[in-house]
Amino acid sequence: MMRVLLAGESWVNAATDYKGYDAFPHAQVEIGCAELLDALQGAGHAVTHLRSHDVAEHFPSTLEDLAAYDVVILSDIGSNSLLLPPIVFTHGRPAPNRLKLLAEWARRGGGLAMAGGYLSFQGFQGRANYHRTPVEDVLPVRISPYDDRVETPEGVGGVRTAVEHPVTAGLEQSWPILLGYQRLQARDDSTVLATIEDEPLLLVRDVGEGRTLAFASDISPHWAPREFLEWDGYGRLFDQAVRWLGAGSAVSDD
Numbered sequence: 089m090m091r092v093l094l095a096g097e098s099w100v101n102a103a104t105d106y107k108g109y110d111a112f113p114h115a116q117v118e119i120g121c122a123e124l125l126d127a128l129q130g131a132g133h134a135v136t137h138l139r140s141h142d143v144a145e146h147f148p149s150t151l152e153d154l155a156a157y158d159v160v161i162l163s164d165i166g167s168n169s170l171l172l173p174p175i176v177f178t179h180g181r182p183a184p185n186r187l188k189l190l191a192e193w194a195r196r197g198g199g200l201a202m203a204g205g206y207l208s209f210q211g212f213q214g215r216a217n218y219h220r221t222p223v224e225d226v227l228p229v230r231i232s233p234y235d236d237r238v239e240t241p242e243g244v245g246g247v248r249t250a251v252e253h254p255v256t257a258g259l260e261q262s263w264p265i266l267l268g269y270q271r272l273q274a275r276d277d278s279t280v281l282a283t284i285e286d287e288p289l290l291l292v293r294d295v296g297e298g299r300t301l302a303f304a305s306d307i308s309p310h311w312a313p314r315e316f317l318e319w320d321g322y323g324r325l326f327d328q329a330v331r332w333l334g335a336g337s338a339v340s341d342d
Contacts, residue, residue, distance in 0.1 A: 090133045090158040090199075090334035095147060096165030096207070097121035097308060098139040117141075120308035121163065127323035133330055143169040144177075149184045154193040158334035163307055164205030166216040167223070191222035195296030199333025202227060203303045204270045204311065210236040211270075228278030228293035229302045232271065238287070239268045243313070246284045246305075254332045255292060255301070256281045256325070264319045268311040269304040292332070299336040301329055 102115040121137065128135045136157075138146060143165055148154045170186040194200040202223070206212040209231050210219050218224050219231045243265030248256050266284065274280050274288045282290035284304070291302045306312040307326070316322060 090330050091156065092128060092133050092135045092159045092161065092330055092334075093138060093148075093157045094121060094124070094135060094161045094163065095138045095143050096140050096163045096169075096205075097124075097137070098141070100141065122308075123317045123322070124307045124326060127326055128330060131323065131327040131330075133327070140165050140169065144173050147173075147186055149173070149186060149189070151189060151193055151196070154189065154198065157198070159199040159201065159330050160190065160193075161201045161203065162208070162223075163203040164207045166207040166211065167218050167221060185222075187222045191226045194226045194298040194300055197297040197336050199299050199301075199330075199336055200226060201301040201303070201329065201333055203307045204268075204305045206237070209270045209272060209302075209304075210234065212237060226293075226295045226298075227300050227302050228275050228291040229272040229288065229304075230275060232273075236270045236272065237268060238271050238285075240285070241267055243267060243315075244285055246282045246289045248282050249280055251279060251281055253279065253281055253292065255290070255329045257328060259321045259325060263321065264315040265313060266305045266311055266316055267313055268306070272302060272304050294336075297336060299333050301333055303329075 097120045099118050100115055101118050105112040125135055125137060147170060173183050175181045175183050202208055207216045210216055213235050219233045224231050245265050246263035248259055248261045269284050272288050274291055278291045278293040280288050280291050289304050293300045
């Protein structure tokens with residue numbers, strides 16, 4: 089069992105319905121990671137989901153707090169949410185740089201992963217903004233300074249490489265379609281486990297005593313369509329990814 093913190097993968101959907109003279113505003117929280125949560129919890133992992141609107145205030149701010157987890161997954165949550173807790177943004181007081189903390193935690197044995205999306209890596213219009221940050225330094229990829237999205241509305245399947253690795257063990261070579269991904273550059277010391285349109289899709293890296301992983305597409309719609317979410321390999325892929333990532337932690341209980 090790994091102790092996993094999944095940060096992001098939720099949003100507030102606000103809309104107004106206009107009915108003649110009258111308008112009806114409404115809003116609700118949407119959760120994009122239900123399938124991933126089910127898969128990881130079903131595999132026996134203890135998963136804490138920190139919703140996007142809670143990240144700024146409640147994401148761990150010390151190495152001791154991060155030590156409560158074996159694996160941290162950042163998914164569709166921009167760097168500003170980590171850099172600007174309320175004490176900084178609202179009250180103008182200093183606080184720990186949580187991007188630096190994450191990088192240090194990974195080097196000390198933590199398992200850090202980032203999954204793709206409009207607010208991952210560099211993201212839509214560059215708004216995720218992880219380029220030239222301490223998190224980029226430890227990930228297995230180099231991040232573009234510009235909008236790095238590649239939309240593939242026709243659906244493009246991933247391809248497992250010939251590399252034998254615990255993360256992709258037992259998975260077929262051809263994977264179901266994805267509707268988009270981030271264009272990322274593999275680091276020289278990373279291992280590419282899957283590609284999409286000859287671009288890196290899934291990569292891993294050893295960093296100090298820890299391990300990192302990058303998945304260039306999404307774990308939920310819209311880039312991850314039904315074909316990917318219902319794939320028999322979906323749960324196996326992310327279960328094995330979490331187990332490999334957490335194996336670098338001295339406090340994990342497998």
